[in-house]
Amino acid sequence: MSASHDLHCHSTASDGHLTPAAVVHRAADQGVTTLALTDHDTVAGLGDAQAAASTAGIRLIAGLELSVLWQGRTFHVVGLGVDPGEPGLQDGLARMQRARQERGEAIGERLERAGLSGAREGALEAAGTAEITRAHYARWLVESGNVRGYEEAFKRYLRRGRVGYVHGDWVAMEEGIEWIRRAGGIAVLAHPLGYDLTGAWIRRTLDAFTAAGGEAMEVACGTSPEPRQVQQLGGWCRRYALLASSGSDFHGPGHPSREIGGAPALPGDLPSVLEALPERGG
Template sequence: MLASTVDLHMHSTASDGRLSPATVVQRAAEAGVELMSLTDHDTLDGVVEARKAAADAGIRCLPGIELSARWARGVVHIVGLGVDVDNRCLQDGVAAQQRARLARARQIVTRLERAGIEDLEGRLAAMVGGGVPGRAHVARCLVEAGHARDIQQAFDRFLQRGRPGYAPVSWASIDAVVDWIGQAGGIAVFAHPLRYRISRGALRAAISAFVEAGGTAIEVSNAGGGRDDLAAAAALARRFTLKASMGSDFHDPDFPWIQIGRLAPLPRDLTPVWEDLGGVQ
């Protein structure tokens, strides 16, 4: 399988994406993707719909998830590919993550309402229905209500550390998250390594902790990165002897710089993670 037909990181309305799982799959098929994974944040809710849509479209969709993980100096994201969505260990872990997300959302709403933002709870409820809101949902509500011009400004003004809507959350550890993925028969992938606002030394320490926990792959090709990001991520894959993955991290069709399937090919000396995923070649 050619790398140009692979996208193993994307999001839907099951978490903080703007399109339904089926619509995400449709866009992937239209982009020429043959192997994809829907990897919503801390939830498996969109997997069944996505896999059915993929079967109808004639493409392959691996069951996936993106899990938030705590380490000594902050939070990183771990993608699980090829997981058994019925695995009890993974389900219990996801349930705990959802409880943490809900607790944070409630804190954010309380703090922003104290800061003078009105009717945020009602706006969030209308946006997510019965789902668990994430910070991106809050940011969209702030934009819609005229408190910020765009998502980035909403984060910068209200949701980042030190701002009025910031609320900490106690995620599971890297060790626990990697274990859940392994227990569910999946492959743990260190997501978008160049997007964390940490030093290169801290990044290497986080990846080292991931490897010690049993993680075996890293995202090398992402959409929307800088010119040197692919080379830097590939160097990390070589340094830690990790398999290479690729994914757009698609959320929103209105963000043209991050679109499904629009990915640079992997360096030829790296081993693609999909070689270990159900015999895909």
């Protein structure tokens, strides 16, 4: 059974497979009543999503997923309940889109030099009006028959250390969290087990995240669906007195992500980030 809320999903405004309106309607079909659209480094899809949510009877929370850097590593921070028109956020996201454009072009050049002719054109077609991401290159690699699936695309070509990997010129964690907070939002550390960190590194990351103003973390997330993983993340959430968030990280049919609304349930003793969102305009 799907959860009644999903606070992490993507549309064609970034690297999802469905338009913002189609994401909202799919969420409604899955029984989701509260949805946050959290596209990568953009709020471009929120207008269409809100129009669809109004007709579907869904509460839409304005969100995004920022790529940030800390200690030379890339992390993702979801912003929930943001004002999409806040000038500082708009300026910051314009900067991020330029960084994404440069990275997308560099990935294409690397793959072309590796003998994968047509990579950039294929990724451009997959991206549509969005900036190219690694996920768009992965989609092209699958559809062109160069790999058998998304996991193989990243493992062979797009992961750190592979021929198509390009380090993103992202915003520093502290500055990105400030963008979210200045826009009235809550900063949420996304999929904490998705960075291949040791326990010591998780502690250091959460120390830095909370010191910068981060207030929540994903505990029940589509990328960490096992009960033991939810319990592990719940323990970190309690230790740092953070609000708990849940989301599928849905990207669309055919993508190896959870179905929208498909994240596990939060442990009952954890304070949900939803409880704080009405105060923030979410």
